[in-house]
Amino acid sequence: MSEELRREYEIGAQIGRGRFGTVYRCVSAETGEEFAVKSIEKALLADIIDRECVEREAKIAQHAAAGNPRAVQVQDVYEDEEWLHVVMELCPGPDxxxxxxxxxxxxxxxxxxxxxxxxxxxxxxxxxxxxxxxxxxxxxxxxxxxxxxxxxxxxxxxxxxxxxxxxxxxxxxxxxxxxxxxxxxxxxxxxxxxxxxxxxxxxxxxxxxxxxxxxxxxxxxxxxxxxxxxxxxxxxxxxxxxxxxxxxxxxxxxxxxxxxxxxxxxxxxxxxxxxxxxxxx
Missing domain, CATH: 1.10.510.10 (Transferase(Phosphotransferase) domain 1)
Structure with missing residues (x-):
């Protein structure tokens, strides 16, 4: 998991799993506010198409959610050679x-x-x-x-x-x-x-x-x-x-x-x- 992410957020328990990644509860080290982070290990992606898909998801989510009060807000995106992490608004209730x-x-x-x-x-x-x-x-x-x-x-x-x-x-x-x-x-x-x-x-x-x-x-x-x-x-x-x-x-x-x-x-x-x-x- 990205060192930069760990410096800025305390990673908690797993709260979900999607097609390409695992979702964890996390807490901002600076403010104490709770978020969710979706973490994708790039080595587990099957091919270049999968990699492009998850990278596009992060970009589209940022574009669609910015200023859209009815979409899950994207707080931060961290990426290095091994990981892609998308820190998002936490929605704790049942879907x-x-x-x-x-x-x-x-x-x-x-x-x-x-x-x-x-x-x-x-x-x-x-x-x-x-x-x-x-x-x-x-x-x-x-x-x-x-x-x-x-x-x-x-x-x-x-x-x-x-x-x-x-x-x-x-x-x-x-x-x-x-x-x-x-x-x-x-x-x-x-x-x-x-x-x-x-x-x-x-x-x-x-x-x-x-x-x-x-x-x-x-x-x-x-x-x-x-x-x-x-x-x-x-x-x-x-x-x-x-x-x-x-x-x-x-x-x-x-x-x-x-x-x-x-x-x-x-x-x-x-x-x-x-x-x-x-x-x-």
Whole structure:
């Protein structure tokens, strides 16, 4: 582990493990403030592509998080011939996946609307900066000490802009957009699709496109036949279902942008839009 890092931070217990590295709790020697540090030993990377991937992750995370209150902030980056360390904001609470699975029942619309508004705030800023996250899922939605949402893990993120499309099967099967599965060029709206899947799960406790294998899931995603089983969605408002249809829209030209999601009445009302108010809108 880098000597410079050890001089400036006291390294504590392991708190996580990712695709390329291990995450530890750490404390600033100067201020006593707690952080998390993701440490990657370069010798363990399989090839030059892996090395470029982790180096790009650190750079993109810094760019996407700077001044973005809903993204995990990058405090410091240390690199030498053997190690790459990214010191980040510590988010000690359970992630969104644990919050959903630990309840045993779906979130209320008011709870889900708060989470979705904060998530889309994070995504909107990333998109404004030309960064697509490409792996939005409950596991990558963290919460800080006061309960504020923080988007994490930019390991699959990519920069876009100047008309440059993105390509490549990136993401997690349940959450990946159909244009990604189809192998077509795609844009930042893949993040809106993934966030739509997260919203569906928050409101129902299950994914909208389910399969026992990745192949089966991809087949369901490609068909994009969005359904709202009465048994599960009986108490979910028409406004919430309307937003889900606009986020989980196979036609990318008609799919909402992050900013449009933030402007939807279900979001602006905090998930409390009643039928009479829906008619008025």
């Amino acid at each position: 969104l996946f644990d919050r959903i699975s630990g309840r045993g029942e779906p979130l209320s619309e008011a709870e889900a609307a708060v989470v979705m508004a904060q998530l889309m705030e994070a995504v909107a800023v990333c998109h404004q900066r030309g960064v697509a996250h490409r792996d939005i899922k409950p596991d990558n939605v963290l919460f800080d000490r006061v309960g504020g949402l923080k988007l994490a893990d930019f390991g699959s993120a990519e920069c876009f802009g100047d008309g440059r499309p993105m390509r490549g099967l990136v993401g997690t099967p349940y959450y990946v957009a159909p244009e990604v599965v189809a192998g077509r060029d795609y844009d930042e709206k893949v993040d809106v699709w993934s966030a739509g899947v997260v919203l569906y799960i928050m409101l129902s406790g299950m994914p909208p496109f389910y399969g026992d294998t990745a192949v089966e899931i991809f087949e369901k995603v490609l068909r994009a036949n969005l359904r709202f089983p009465t048994r599960i969605f009986r108490t979910v408002s028409p406004a919430a279902k309307d937003l889900l249809r606009r986020m989980l829209c196979k036609d990318v030209s008609r799919r909402f942008s992050a900013e449009q999601v933030l402007g939807h009445p279900w979001i602006t009302s905090g998930g409390g839009l009643r039928p009479a108010e829906e008619e008025a809108n």
